[in-house]
Amino acid sequence: MLQGAGSNVGKSLLVAGLCRAARNRGLSVRPFKPQNMSNNAAVTQDGGEIGRAQALQALACGVAPHTDMNPVLLKPETDTGVQVVVNGRRLNTVRARDYAALKPQLLRTVTDSFRRLRASADLVLVEGAGSPAEVNLREGDIANMGFARASGTPVVLVGDIDRGGVIAQIVGTRAVLDPGDAAMIRGFVINKFRGDPALFADGYDLIAARTGWPGFGVVPWFRHAHRLPAEDALDVTGGGTGALRIACPLLSRIANFDDLDPLKQEPGVTLAMVRPGAPLPGDADLVILPGTKSTRGDLAMLRAEGWDVDLIAHQRRGGRILGLCGGYQMLGRRIADPEGIEGPAGETEGLGLLDVETVMTGDKRLTRVAAQHAATGLEVRGYEIHIGRTDGPDRTRPFARVGGQPEGACSADGRVAGTYLHGLFAQDGFRAAWLRGLGAASGTLSYAATVEQTLDDLAAHLEAHMDVDRLLALARG
Structure with a gap:
C-alpha cells in the first residue's frame, strides 16, 4: 500500500506505473483504493462508478475497471456536503462532518472488495488517500492505516520533494503516528525530484536514520505525466x-x-x-x-x-x-x-x-x-x-x-x-x-496509443529509479 506524507504527492501515478511494471513482469495485478474523493469518475463494466485514477490503474494492469477497485467514492457537491457512492452506486448525500458516522459500517464493504480482488490476482497495489499524518481523522479510518491494519497490508510512505520540506513530511509523519500504525510502514519513497538525485543523498540517509525506515528510491519528475488523465482538478491544465x-x-x-x-x-x-x-x-x-x-x-x-x-x-x-x-x-x-x-x-x-x-x-x-x-x-x-x-x-x-x-x-x-x-x-x-x-x-x-506508451514509459521510469524488486517483495499472501 502506498500512502502519502501529504495530499497530491503522486500516489495515483506511482500506483499506475507499478501496476504496469508488475504486469510487464508477468504478474496478474489489480489496483485498489479503499476510499477516494474525486469528481472525476469512470463508469465500470459492472454498471457503477469509481475514481478515474483507478480506471487508469486498471488500464495499466490490462484489465477492465470494476467497482471493487474503489468501493467508496466521495464526490464533493458543496463546501460542506458530499455524495457518498458505495460499490459504484449513490448511497446518499451527507454533510462532511456527518460522514464519520458512516465509516465504521463501510469498513466491511472495503475489506470485502479487497478480499475479492486478492482472490483474482497475484498482486494488489493499494493507494491511500490524503495522509496518515492526519491523526485527527484516525478514528474509524478506512482510507489509510485503518484499512492497512484491518487487512494486514504493509505500507510504503511517499513524500513529495517538489513542494519542499520532504524531510519534515516523512519524519513528522513518523513522529505523530501511534506505534501500531508506524509499525505498518516498511519504508519510504521520495517523489517528484528535479535535478540530480545524488544531491539528496544526505537527506535520504537522514530520513532513514530518524525514522528507522529504509528508502526504496528517489523518483525524478516524470515529464510526460500530463499525457495521463489527472484525478485532481488542481492538476488540470x-x-x-x-x-x-x-x-x-x-x-x-x-x-x-x-x-x-x-x-x-x-x-x-x-x-x-x-x-x-x-x-x-x-x-x-x-x-x-x-x-x-x-x-x-x-x-x-x-x-x-x-x-x-x-x-x-x-x-x-x-x-x-x-x-x-x-x-x-x-x-x-x-x-x-x-x-x-x-x-x-x-x-x-x-x-x-x-x-x-x-x-x-x-x-x-x-x-x-x-x-x-x-x-x-x-x-x-x-x-x-x-x-x-x-x-x-x-x-x-x-x-x-x-x-x-x-x-x-x-x-x-x-x-x-x-x-x-x-x-x-x-x-x-x-x-x-x-x-x-x-x-x-x-x-x-x-x-489510446499515447496513453499506453506513456504507461510503459512510466513503468520504465520507476524501474530505473526505485528498487521495484524489494518493493514487490513486501507483498503478503
Whole structure:
C-alpha cells in the first residue's frame, strides 16, 4: 500500500506505473483504493462508478475497471456536503462532518472488495488517500492505516520533494503516528525530484536514520505525466499551440474533466483552462462548459465570475459553445431541483442558450452507450454519469442518437450544443471529424496509443529509479 506524507504527492501515478511494471513482469495485478474523493469518475463494466485514477490503474494492469477497485467514492457537491457512492452506486448525500458516522459500517464493504480482488490476482497495489499524518481523522479510518491494519497490508510512505520540506513530511509523519500504525510502514519513497538525485543523498540517509525506515528510491519528475488523465482538478491544465482556440472555465466542482485531455494533445488545438479571476478569452473559437457535480452551484459561480456575460458576448460574435453534462444543463432555460438532490431545493434560471429545461431526480444514470453523432453520422462510444432529465424544443435537433432516440440538443443555428455523453474525444476518428467541422487541422494523434506508451514509459521510469524488486517483495499472501 502506498500512502502519502501529504495530499497530491503522486500516489495515483506511482500506483499506475507499478501496476504496469508488475504486469510487464508477468504478474496478474489489480489496483485498489479503499476510499477516494474525486469528481472525476469512470463508469465500470459492472454498471457503477469509481475514481478515474483507478480506471487508469486498471488500464495499466490490462484489465477492465470494476467497482471493487474503489468501493467508496466521495464526490464533493458543496463546501460542506458530499455524495457518498458505495460499490459504484449513490448511497446518499451527507454533510462532511456527518460522514464519520458512516465509516465504521463501510469498513466491511472495503475489506470485502479487497478480499475479492486478492482472490483474482497475484498482486494488489493499494493507494491511500490524503495522509496518515492526519491523526485527527484516525478514528474509524478506512482510507489509510485503518484499512492497512484491518487487512494486514504493509505500507510504503511517499513524500513529495517538489513542494519542499520532504524531510519534515516523512519524519513528522513518523513522529505523530501511534506505534501500531508506524509499525505498518516498511519504508519510504521520495517523489517528484528535479535535478540530480545524488544531491539528496544526505537527506535520504537522514530520513532513514530518524525514522528507522529504509528508502526504496528517489523518483525524478516524470515529464510526460500530463499525457495521463489527472484525478485532481488542481492538476488540470491547458496546452497546445494550434490555431483552433478552445476555452473552458474551471468550475469549482468540475467533474469528468479528462474529457478534455485528448483535445489539448491535438496539434491543431490550443486549450485554455480559465481559472477564477480571469475572463473567458475573446479570441476563443469554442467555449466548452464542462461537467460539474453541482450544476446550480457552479452556475452561480459562473455568474459571479462574469463568465455568463463573456459567454453571451462569445455567442453574439458567432463563437461556438459545447456543454458537457452539467454544462449542457446550464445552457438551458431552467434547472429545477425540487428534492434538493444536489443542494438546497429550488430552481435556477439557466443561461437560455438552448431551449431545454432540466429537472433533477434521485435516479442517477450510469451507463456505457453507443451513439451516432448527428452532424457527422459517425458511430461513437461514451458513457453517461448524471442525475437530471433534460427536455425541450431544441431536443428535436439532437447532438447524437442513442438507440434511435435523440440525445442532447442543438440550437437552430447549430452554434450551441449540449450532450450528456462523456469520453467522446478519446475516439480518434470522431475527434478528427469534429475538429475538421470546426475548421481545425486534425492531426494523426492516436490518443489510446499515447496513453499506453506513456504507461510503459512510466513503468520504465520507476524501474530505473526505485528498487521495484524489494518493493514487490513486501507483498503478503
